[in-house]
Amino acid sequence: MSKAQTSKSAQHPRSQGSQPTANRNVPHRVRPFEVTQKLPRLQRLAFGKALAPSRERYDQLVDALWQGDPPMDCLLDWMMAEDSRNRKAMYELALKEGINKVENAPTELKTFFAMVDQEPVWLDRELLEQGVSVVQSLGEFGLYIMRDQALMVGYLLSGFNHALVATGALNKGASQRTGETLKWWMDCTEHGGMERFGEGFINTLHVRWVHGMVRRHLQSRKEWDSNEWGIPANQTDMIATYLAFGSVLLLGVRLGGVIITPRESRAVMHLWKYAGWLMGVEEQWLVDSELEGFRLLRHTQATQSRPDWTSKELGQALSKEPFERVYPWKNKFPRLHKLYLKYEYHSHLSLTRLFLSREQMNALGLPDWVLPWYPAMTTPMRVARELYTRLGPVDRKKLERKGRKQQRYRMQAVFGERAHGIIKPDKNHPAHL
Template structure:
């Protein structure tokens, strides 16, 4: 067996069963603990980056200024716009331009309609559940610490994520030269650049953390956008049908594939995600100072929002609402690990549950209400991006 990063628990420890493992195993109708073959695969994933893009990055860094320009020309204009054929770029773009055999455009379109109907609920879950929970696992935080991104304003980080999310959820976003495709490949390029730099840095502790932005951590990030959102919306009173679940997971499977995640770490069923989520506790140490720094910073992000009217009041209200949602999802004990102030109760989350249960149950019976959720939901998502308009424009200029 290859070297095991210190962050990964021994196989014997992962085999031990507890109440959580039994409950998840019963729900998933599968063993939550890994087989030895799965454990070896998990260990390998923690020490593997994005092989295809890492090859491109090795070539880029031979002549960073010129080769990066060639890469961006190929990405945004096409291989035919290069001054001459470049085998490394031809190989990479021919691979990502060819959609996998399992890709289903109908499911992608269905997923977009479902996503639009979620409106701001999707944003609440990504921010207050997925992001906050992710910060509890220090392995995700290490690249942010060593690249200086830890000190970046939370609104800036949210703007970058929100801009990419909006790009990929536009109609036909994954067509070759549309923003969803180019934004995803650009993010993938930046991940490879960070990985290249950190692997050469004396500050990166590979013995503890494995490879920066590795396959497993990327897979878990993808699950945070997909299966975790499905868990979250149910907790907030929205109950999708099987077709909606299947199409939503399919969308994120392709987004993950395009981002460079190996297919064996991409999921088709929710139950597959529960096993990978359970493994999280064995692949990261306990929350640390980086968790507190990131969690506290994100909690105070509403005070950076440029509301047009009654700004101080709206900022304070949003700050409290987000904390209540986070507490609703992760509880006071985990809130403390993130340096967050406990709330008297999760009133706003209870309000959202009652509101959503009424609206989304009604939409299953009345088409006019379903149409309203579809149109209004997307408009609210675009309005949400406006809160970070300046930052998202800066990100767009990078393209």
Template sequence: MQTISIPHRLASFKKMQQNNWKTQILSFISKQKLQPSYEEYLSLNQALQKGDEPMDHLLTWIMKNPKEHRKYFEIALYQGVEQLPHPIPELKQFFDLVETPPTWLDQQKMQNAVQFSNRLGINSGFILRDLSLMIGYLYPGFNQPLILTGALNKQANKRLAETTKWWIDITEPNAFERFNKGFTSTIYVRFIHSLVRYHLAKSEKWDSETWGLPINQYDQAMTNIAFSGVLLLGVRALGIIPDKQEVDSFLHFWKYAGWLMGIDEQWLVNKESEGWKLLYWMTFAHPNPDETSMALGSSLAKEPFDRPYIHFKELNRKLAYRQHLSITQFFLSRKKMQNLGLERQSVAWFAYYLLARNVLLYTGAKHSQKLDALLQKNGRRMQKLGFTLYQGENTQLASMHQ
């Protein structure tokens, strides 16, 4: 009988079959069985030990002559393979792949998703920062690459600014056209992921028996769902109810973003319920929160104290700190707040303010084109303002833009 290699982080198949009143309710709501079949369990196990094969293959070539080959990669990325001094098969093969859109790509849905994203305004930033990111920190498997690459000690505002810059880039109109920033920054981040995977997999500090492969397929897929499915759940809780077309377009957008980032199609979702199932599996693919959860959570919570407010600096910093804590508390239990090293407040006041505000504004926008246009315009402006606050004096972020 063949022995199957399973990282210690993944629970047994038997344990993942557990059934209780919570799983029964979630299965009823999502109209599916949450527990994986044995074939799905094997796929999950494989995904924890699999990287991004096309990019990893290209990186193997880059590392044969890092200085020169990385220069050629960046010429191909930002200027096109036609601008290389001579034909390079490895680069042509990779860029032929990423420049050829999948047959299922729908440009109208992509455009609709960008408009929906912009209209969410500051709500998207709050959900991604205070729910998606904080929840991610509760699962140490996501944190390991940050620890071993030294990013754990990097200022939270810089980490946040780099992620937000990428998100801003891809949510511009026509962002994924070949030489626009959405496309180039996504491929650059994909390259960085592969580079981290290359070095950590060779490092004695990386415990592959516990964690599988660094930045593996499943962890990348769950990060993608944090930007899509978790955000949809979050904005609903804050009073914004997207219609079926908006949900479908938004998930389609993130399916393509994930595809371009190197996630296998089997881990990209078409329906929210598919994402919920993968989220359920996550509790069995990560150990319990540890000291890294607290270190990253408390660091992110204190990020507002580094913001470059112009007026009433100390007051605005303290207010922002409380606002973000309020939103996290609105979604997370007392125990999870403790695991993240977060200070609980008497009431999640700011989240309730946003809920009331959003119900009024977004319900009204369904009946007023002027209000809808105003939300679209002001929403995008507020998103970019949020990036400015995260960026501060870090004008040089990851060198993904030329």
């Protein structure tokens, strides 16, 4: 199959779902099935053979590289057919104020919002809000794990990177990109944020629209090779993304000395299960447990190519992001501020080193001489704090408020003097309208 033929067929992922892998082009990014069965001894002992994908699961995830988000893709077919700016404005009005606010709303718009406005039968609002409480109580360490484990380690999976690079991520700057992601994360983890008109709900559907536009338009660009990567913003990559906010976060904070109870684990996973559903991840890929999520995340790695130049470019850019932060006291103590940013740069590298080998650090363009001194220094203090707060007469709500204050402070520093907001595609972005 030629590149042109592949790109043409990939533009309509809704029609691809039932085709078996054997009868379809397999993107070059996919690792051979036999390779995915070779697990490190420690992983095999800790998680069992199920950590390696079955042949059926492997084929499903390879197929999902050609599958998009049917509801959003259908909506975009209508939106882009004619008068796209006006139709986009109708979408924004329905999103922010409700479909009833759209005069003579078209069927396509009604159909989409009938789906997202109807809560899934499995949604437990009380459990979701508990998940929000857990995430807020993690404070700045939760942000460190998301940045230094989930995001940085994710750059090793180069099959995922190319859509990000094609959107101009390298030109935009790591600070802006990190800030936009952080703002969305904060909105989703605000109490009431995932209610119908909460900022988390609204911004998740905005990100879903951006993903749909990227999927629709990026394939027509010469830099996109469908033979190599499948379609942009595909189901497999969306699965890996939503699981990073749940299973990866929980694993990371546990390794850092934080106690997570089974109920708290389920609550955090439930929060991101709903976020994944709103993002367009299909029901079959939504999981309830931390272990189930970690196994599925490991299975998605079967479709990911080895680190390449994008891994190094993105990794180096993110590593230097702390130097762009601006804290409120910068002008009062400029030298101290500069020294503190150096400390943050090295502490982030140190935490990343806890999760990566020397070879992997090299693949990301990071110094391999770094030692995990930061987690070694701070983990005992977190363990002591956790034991005290769990066993002592500590107000958990007070701990949650303190943690949230830390998270807001860090987000403010990442944005600096820029306005706090999520992605707004510019003229060079595939989602620009």
